[in-house]
Amino acid sequence: MNDNGVMADGQVERVLDLFQGARLTPTQRRIAQSLVRHAGAAAFMSAAEVAELAEVSQPSVTRFAMALGYDGFPALRRRLRDVVTQAPPAEGAAAGNELQRAVRAEVANLRHLADQLADRERVAAAGALLAASRPLPVLGLRAAAPLAAYFAYFAAKVHPDVRVLDSGGSLLADRLDQARAAGAGALLAIVLPRYPREAIEALREARDAGLAIVAITDSAISPAAELADIALPAAVGAQLVFDLHTAPMTLSMVLLQAICDAAPAEAQHRLEEFERSANRRHVFVN
Known part of the structure; x- marks a missing residue:
């Protein structure tokens, strides 16, 4: 103090x-x-x-x-x-200008996340839930929308039906209903400060609809953690004008690894299919 x-x-x-x-x-x-x-x-x-x-x-x-x-x-x-x-x-850890201190704080957030991952059971359980959900809805509103899109871009390479829910309003409720009707059993929610009211309401609706909820959020006492079946916290950096999301982004990729680990044969097959398709279409220059 x-x-x-x-x-x-x-x-x-x-x-x-x-x-x-x-x-x-x-x-x-x-x-x-x-x-x-x-x-x-x-x-x-x-x-x-x-x-x-x-x-x-x-x-x-x-x-x-x-x-x-x-x-x-x-x-x-x-x-x-x-x-x-x-x-x-x-004292050396706090030395430097405000930009350096902000980056060092993010390094500390990553170290803290690494310490949490010493126990892999929660991430493994979350990965199994999400891997089994067909389709897999991914919720991310406002500041969390880019992170939801980032996760979904890579998840689509190993999961057959990933649906990003990144807009609020009545359309969000419609898309949740459609995902549930199509067979979804779980929802990945990325909920970061400042917590959008629509995101919290969507979690309540998803829970009432019977979806299991995995939440990536900034702390174990965030509003999203209360509603989640599995809450995976990763600290947000608040040293600059706008928040830094380094640790939540890292955790999203760790969670995607857990999805692959839950169904390794299917993940490998889909990755090989993507590589063949990408090579045939010359998607990448190398």
């Missing part, structure tokens, strides 16, 4: 790590958000004080700690103290 009690980016990421992989209720998400915003103070509060801070009941705070795997709130508080009192990185 700095002299004003504000946590540095690295500390925020370590607090968010406490909730990684947890399936939180809306009340528990409110508690988690309060801990992220006020971690420095909350690390020394009682369960009753945290409950007042988050505007929930004290038993809710206890259940929240137990949902994260702790015996109770005191154990979670001890872990929170370890996180917020951990020494900051060496």
Whole structure:
């Protein structure tokens, strides 16, 4: 924390790590958000004080700690103290101009993503869900639209029917209905800050329609994570005027690898078919 009690980016990421992989209720998400915003103070509060801070009941705070795997709130508080009192990185990491610091922060986001991928089970499970969905709808609105298109461009080389949903309004609901009617069993949603209301509403509609939801989003407590069957977080860089999406883009390609790994024979066959077609049509100059 700095002299004003504000946590540095690295500390925020370590607090968010406490909730990684947890399936939180809306009340528990409110508690988690309060801990992220006020971690420095909350690390020394009682369960009753945290409950007042988050505007929930004290038993809710206890259940929240137990949902994260702790015996109770005191154990979670001890872990929170370890996180917020951990020494900051060496001064050299913050050196340089604002452009250099922004790029270094993205490097840190990638390192953090690499650490998360030590456990491959969630990504593998997400890949299997998406590989089996025919068609495969990919949702990405506003800032996430280019990333949805990027993922879909490569996914179409190994999946027979990828459908990008990158526009809102009534047309979005129509295309979700059409994908479900055509046999889709899962949806990949890329939802990044600032979270479009239409994207969150689309996730609710997809869930009500029976689609399994895999979400690439910026944190375990984003609105998309609450609605997803599998939430895959990747931090967004916020040091420049507009956000940097290096880690979410990397995670999208990791997820595509998991799709290929879920059906390797089919993926290889489709890749070979594409190469033969591309060579015949002289698509590339080399």
